[in-house]
Amino acid sequence: GDSVTQMEGPVTLSEEAFLTINCTYTATGYPSLFWYVQYPGEGLQLLLKATKADDKGSNKGFEATYRKETTSFHLEKGSVQVSDSAVYFCALHGSGGSNYKLTFGKGTLLTVNP
Amino acid sequence: NAGVTQTPKFQVLKTGQSMTLQCAQDMNHNSMYWYRQDPGMGLRLIYYSASEGTTDKGEVPNGYNVSRLNKREFSLRLESAAPSQTSVYFCASSGERTSTDTQYFGPGTRLTVL
Numbered sequence: 001g002d003s004v005t006q007m008e009g010p011v012t013l014s015e016e017a018f019l020t021i022n023c024t025y026t027a028t029g030y031p032s033l034f035w036y037v038q039y040p041g042e043g044l045q046l047l048l049k050a051t052k053a054d055d056k057g058s059n060k061g062f063e064a065t066y067r068k069e070t071t072s073f074h075l076e077k078g079s080v081q082v083s084d085s086a087v088y089f090c091a092l093h094g095s096g097g098s099n100y101k102l103t104f105g106k107g108t109l110l111t112v113n114p
Numbered sequence: 115n116a117g118v119t120q121t122p123k124f125q126v127l128k129t130g131q132s133m134t135l136q137c138a139q140d141m142n143h144n145s146m147y148w149y150r151q152d153p154g155m156g157l158r159l160i161y162y163s164a165s166e167g168t169t170d171k172g173e174v175p176n177g178y179n180v181s182r183l184n185k186r187e188f189s190l191r192l193e194s195a196a197p198s199q200t201s202v203y204f205c206a207s208s209g210e211r212t213s214t215d216t217q218y219f220g221p222g223t224r225l226t227v228l
Contacts, residue, residue, distance in 0.1 A: 004156075034216075043118075043204055043219035044157075089156060093215075101147065101172060102217055104156035 002027045006090045006105035013080055013112050021075040021108050023064075023090035031092040033057075033066050033073040034102070038087040047075075047088070080112045116140055118220035120205050126226045127195045135190040135223050137205030145208045146188035147217065148172075148180060150201040157204065163188055195227045 007022040025031065032051045036044040048057030053068035062077045073090060090105040121136045139146065144165045149157040149172075159172030163182040177199060179191045188207075192199060202224050206217040 036219075043221045044206075045219065046216050049216065101159045101162060102157075104158075106154055106156040 002031065002092055002094050002103040004090050004092055004103055004105040006088075007108050009107070010109040010111060013110070015082055015112055015114050016079045017112075019075070019077040019080045019084075019110070021088055021090075021110070023073045023075065023105060025071050025073065025090075025092050027071075027092055027094060027103075029094070030068075031094055033064070034091040034093065035062070035064055035073070035075050036089045036091060036104075038089065038107075040086070044089065080110070082112045082114050085110055085112045118205055118207055118218050120203075120220040120223050122223060123221070124224050126228065127192075128228050129196060131195050132191070132193050133195065133225075134192075135203055135205075135225075136187070137189065137220060138187045139205075139207040139218070140186065141207060141209065141218065142185070143207035143209045143218075144185070145215075146182065147206040147208075148178075148188070148190045149204045149206065150174065151204060151222075152201050160190065160203075195225075197227045199225065200227045201225060 003026045034049045035047040037047045038044045048059040050057040050066035056065045064073050064075045087107045087109050089107045091102045118139045147162040148160040151157050158174050161180040163169045166185045181189050202222050204222050205220045208215045208217045
């Protein structure tokens with residue numbers, strides 16, 4: 001079945017540091033890939049997505065590129081801020097059948113210190 | 115535009131008690147979902163409803179029942195709560211039954227079963 005493996009946390013960075021959170025996946029066909037973010041005490045919200053190979057999703061300075069050859073969707077940001085402190089989830093949405101559920105990674109807690 | 119709303123925000127139950135978690139969306143979405151979030155586990159799908167009048171089991175349906183009351187509302191019922199059901203529960207909705215569609219999440223219900 002579908003699965004998502006993402007970098008174990010927690011990750012602690014200083015403000016303005018470069019961020020990478022690795023995500024790899026296993027799925028049949030051509031899944032769509034997502035990064036969701038969960039700020040403290042809140043629900044998940046979509047950060048970015050990519051729906052086909054070589055697509056780049058971007059939002060709020062974050063980027064991720066759908067790499068089918070390496071089955072990866074790594075999240076990057078060039079200069080993190082304290083306000084980026086949150087839990088980040090990589091997820092995929094299968095392309096076939098009637099099951100439209102999202103499959104999530106376990107989440108990576110990011111803490112950014114001033 | 116409230117998006118996805120959930121009630122209650124917090125609940126404490128004793129083992130064996132029952133309760134219903136309520137979820138409503140005002141985005142005219144067809145599909146709705148219930149997930150649970152446990153530390154180190156990511157989010158796991160309990161039940162989903164692809165359209166009004168239909169419901170299907172997800173990964174972890176045991177101990178739960180759902181009702182898709184109408185297009186807006188999707189409730190989750192615990193008939194006899196157990197400590198293993200202590201978790202944070204999220205409701206989500208999406209507009210289309212496609213793999214590219216974004217799911218929108220509610221703020222969550224934090225449930226403790228003693």
